Amino acid sequence: MSATNPLKKEYDSAQATPAAGDRSQKVSINIPPVIFGTSGLGNLYEALDDDVKLAIVKECFVHSKGPAVFDSAGKYGAGLALESLGKCLRELNIKPEDVIISNKLGWVRTELKTPEPTFEPGVWKDLKYDAVQHISYDGILECFEQGNELLGGYVPQLVSVHDPDEYMAQAKDEAEAGKLYQDILDGYRALANLKAQGKVQAIGVGAKSWPIIKRIASDVQLDWVMIANSMTIKEHPQDLLDFMQELKQQGVQIINSAVYHGGFLIGGEYYDYKHVSPDSEENKALFKWRDDFFALCKQYDITPAQACVQFALHTPGVVSLALSTTNPKRVKQNIENAYNAVPAGFWQAMKEKGLLEQEYSYL
Numbered sequence: 001m002s003a004t005n006p007l008k009k010e011y012d013s014a015q016a017t018p019a020a021g022d023r024s025q026k027v028s029i030n031i032p033p034v035i036f037g038t039s040g041l042g043n044l045y046e047a048l049d050d051d052v053k054l055a056i057v058k059e060c061f062v063h064s065k066g067p068a069v070f071d072s073a074g075k076y077g078a079g080l081a082l083e084s085l086g087k088c089l090r091e092l093n094i095k096p097e098d099v100i101i102s103n104k105l106g107w108v109r110t111e112l113k114t115p116e117p118t119f120e121p122g123v124w125k126d127l128k129y130d131a132v133q134h135i136s137y138d139g140i141l142e143c144f145e146q147g148n149e150l151l152g153g154y155v156p157q158l159v160s161v162h163d164p165d166e167y168m169a170q171a172k173d174e175a176e177a178g179k180l181y182q183d184i185l186d187g188y189r190a191l192a193n194l195k196a197q198g199k200v201q202a203i204g205v206g207a208k209s210w211p212i213i214k215r216i217a218s219d220v221q222l223d224w225v226m227i228a229n230s231m232t233i234k235e236h237p238q239d240l241l242d243f244m245q246e247l248k249q250q251g252v253q254i255i256n257s258a259v260y261h262g263g264f265l266i267g268g269e270y271y272d273y274k275h276v277s278p279d280s281e282e283n284k285a286l287f288k289w290r291d292d293f294f295a296l297c298k299q300y301d302i303t304p305a306q307a308c309v310q311f312a313l314h315t316p317g318v319v320s321l322a323l324s325t326t327n328p329k330r331v332k333q334n335i336e337n338a339y340n341a342v343p344a345g346f347w348q349a350m351k352e353k354g355l356l357e358q359e360y361s362y363l
Contacts, residue, residue: 026221026222026223026251026252027201027202027223028223028251028253029158029201029202029223029224029253029319030066030067031066031067031069031100031255031319031320032064032065032066032067032069032320033065033313033319033320033321033338033339034064034065034320034321034323034334034335034337034338035069035070035071035102035255035320035321035322035323036060036064036068036069036070036071036322036323036324036331037070037071037257037322037323037324038070038071038072038073038076038081038082038084038085038324039076039077039081039324040053040056040081040324040325040326041053041056041057041072041076041077041080041081041084041085041088042076042077042078042079042080042081042084042124043077043080043124043125043126043127044076044077044123044124044125044324044326045123045125045263045270045326046125046326047125047126048326050084050087052326052328053084053088054088054091054092055328056088056325056326056327056328056331057070057085057088057089057092058088058092058328059328059329059331059332060331061092061094062331062332063331063332063335064335065335065339067098067099067100068098068099068100069099069100069101069102069320070085070099070100070101070102071102071104071226071255071257071322072085072101072102072103072104072147072156073103073104073105073106073107073162073206074103074104074105074106074107074108074109074131074143074146074147074150074162075104075106075107075119075131075162075163077124077127078107078109078110078112078117078119078124078127078128078129078130078131079108079109079129079131079146079147079150080127080128080129082103082147082150082151083150083151083152085101085151085154086150086151086152086153086154087152089151089154090152090153096153096154096155099154100157100158101151101154101155101156101157101158102156102157102158102159102160102204102226103143103144103147103151103156103158103159103160104159104160104161104162104163104206104226105140105143105144105147105159105160105161105162105187105191106133106134106135106139106140106143106161106162106163106164106167106187107119107131107132107133107134107143107162107163108131108132108134108139108142108143108146109129109130109131109146109150110129110130110131110132111129111130112127112128112129112130113130114130117129117130117131118130118132119131119132119133120273122275123270123273133163133166133167135161135164135167135180135183135184135187136183136186136187137186137187137189137190138190139183139187140161140186140187140190140191141190141194144156144159144190144194155199155200156200157200157201157202158200158201158202158203158204158224159191159194159200159202159203159204160191160203160204160205160206160224160226161184161187161188161191161205161206161216162206162207163206163207163208164184164205164207164212164216165207165208165209165211165212166208167180167183167184168180168181168184168212181215184216185219185220188203188216188220191203202223202224203220203221203222203223203224204222204223204224204225204226204255205217205220205222205225205226206225206226206228206257207226207227207228208228208229208230208258208272209230210227210230210231210240210243213225213227213243214243217247217252222252223252223253224252224253224254224255225247225252225253225254225255226254226255226256226257226322227240227244227254227255227256227257228257228258229257229258229261229262229272231244231256231259231312231315231318232258232259232260232261232265232308232311232312233259233265233293233307233308233311233312233350233356234261234265234289234293235261236311236315236357236360241315241316241362244315244316244317244318245316245317247317248316248317252317253317253319253320254315254316254317254318254319255318255319255320255321255322256312256313256315256318256320256321256322257321257322258272258322259308259309259311259312259321259323260305260308262274264276264286264290265290265293265304265308266303266304266305266308267304271286289355292353292355293307293350293355296346296349296350296353296355297346299349300342300343300345300346300349302340302342302343302346303337305333305334305337306337306340306342307342307346309321309323309334309337309338310337310338310340310341310342311342311363313338314362314363315362316362321338344363347363
């Protein structure tokens with residue numbers, strides 16, 4: 001959308017308010033190449049014991065090559081990830097100023113009235129609450145306040161509107177789509193005010209569908225974006241690469257997330273958070289790609305995770321990856337994978353096997 005888009009008039013007024021001062025300007029975030037996703041703390045795929053969650057968070061502080069940065073969201077376990085993270089930080093006696101937290105806002109915890117949560121059924125385990133999407137000016141502020149309560153003394157420095165793509169998918173016609181997009185811009189007006197008041201440091205967006213990120217970036221001054229399930233060794237469309245180049249030129253930092261496609265690329269049973277089996281031609285091709293990828297990794301004596309991380313980290317504009325784990329012993333390796341280079345011959349072999357486009361030139 002152009003700068004004259006009437007939907008963004010109220011957002012612009014928040015950005016231009018004198019109270020914002022320098023805080024309304026784009027912020028450069030100093031974060032290490034790996035930040036820690038917290039979906040596992042919210043019981044993604046499996047319910048973890050509290051002592052395992054504590055061990056994961058502790059390992060993050062032990063091995064982080066810079067400040068420990070955690071990416072969370074009210075959606076993760078219907079707030080359980082935020083709650084667990086805050087609890088672990090307190091048990092480890094971590095001072096609020098010694099941790100950086102990103103909270104993606106847009107989902108609020110609600111009462112669980114069904115056998116399992118209504119959002120992303122089958123993915124989250126043993127939850128005591130449900131979550132619903134609240135995207136609007138007041139909704140985003142509600143998410144921010146509830147998130148702070150769940151964190152119990154810790155306040156996120158990075159905030160964003162979470163899953164605007166899912167929110168827009170509700171639209172039944174063009175008129176409703178316009179209203180929903182206005183809700184999103186109203187949410188960013190709330191974030192702009194939080195930034196102007198000094199309550200947060202930087203504003204971003206997190207989504208699985210990158211075109212909505214592009215649309216929002218044309219209407220909202222963002223400091224960072226998080227792209228999920230979109231820029232991976234398996235999927236890396238040229239139009240997304242072009243957009244990432246644009247963001248880089250504009251000084252908008254990119255965090256790449258879900259680079260294993262929900263764990264599938266490193267041996268998991270879920271692809272983009274949906275259980276898959278080789279029961280269709282499309283899925284058979286997916287499993288065939290993974291089998292060939294694994295064989296090539298073995299030939300070059302590297303792990304699939306290492307290849308995924310190195311590819312994702314070296315795409316245009318990416319400053320960091322958000323990596324999640326449910327195993328404390330994997331935290332160190334996740335970080336090391338960002339520093340362990342992959343042989344150049346591996347990438348050439350990927351192209352020769354048809355696993356990577358011949359013209360791909362960013363490695």
